[in-house]
Amino acid sequence: MPPKIHPPLAKLPATIPFVAPEHTERVAGRPFEARLGANEGNFGCSPFAIEAMAEAARNDVRNYPDPECFELRQALCAHLDVEMNNVVAGPGIDGLLGYTVRIFSSPGDTILTSLGAYPTFNYHVAGNDRQLHTVPYDEDKEDLAALLDAAQKLCPAILYLSNPDNPMGTWWSAKKIAGFVDALPEQTLLILDEAYGETAFEGTLPPIEPTRPNVLRLRTFSKAYGLAGLRCGYAFGHEDLVAPFEKVRNHFGVNVMAQKAAIAALADQAWLAATVEKIAAARARIAKAAMTQSLQPLDSATNFVTIDCGQDGGFAMDVLKGLMARGVFIRKPMAPGLDRCIRVSAGRPEELEVFELSLSETLDALK
């Protein structure tokens, strides 16, 4: 008899939440000209983060990283105005989502999310043998009223919400989110994924209240900070929500370069502000390119623009394929109702030029 696989896993298909652009490049036998599909930091990262990484490469990588991420958490505490026991660092939001599902739910528990929301969360739900329940989007936003209704009926162990949202780029005001939190069942943990918190407009992020017993907020250095390859994110909330991470987390999971670069990146808020402006300019340019082609861009509070291609999911898929074939990596929402759209990340002017030309060629070819 071969070694036995944990039965709930044995019945699951192997899954890749996101097919990597590197995979597509290997299959195609050539690199993309513009990488606009993963909402990465196409404007780079703070020069101080680069210097910190170089310094860590010379002096620190031979050693294990600080398993407590002490200095990074200290910097995060100052940034968020919370205490050390309110913050845990981890290998990106993706890694923290896996821990969160393990800590706050049991096999068979119901977990609530929106249909078409962030797939890596769903991946962890399935891999831990929990039951996913979904609520459709309404007018391209996560449907707070319907989520609340489902939460009150189902009393899920966890409710996952991202604000601003991926893949649509839409958002709710801080006030709406606060009202939503107030009405949730006490025993439901809200995971508030703020991967795009840095690009959110004023009045979108609720005040930080680590006294809330059932809200865990997640942020990352992957998007506006431009450090996706480092794998560094953090969770913050009530100390009773943060403490159990010490039971499951990979203690060396935030590597030494990531810790040092994240501290340097966080300290360079001037660089971040300038980058957020570049992102806004790129969003405006993507929106204009879409409108020039009679496509409808959605308003976005993120580092991408979701574009309504005006027809069904099949047509939007053809647009995506046309762009990919012309060397432009993008992605698209797949859920019914959202699948009429493509999603284009904020890129540098030279990348957006390639996008504009390829979009025009693609749509001509589809006529």
Ligand SMILES: *Cc1c(COP(=O)(O)O)cnc(C)c1O
């Ligand atoms: C990009 C993204 C993440 C991934 O963050 P990492 O810190 O790189 O793991 C998580 N959630 C949402 C909604 C995202 O768009």
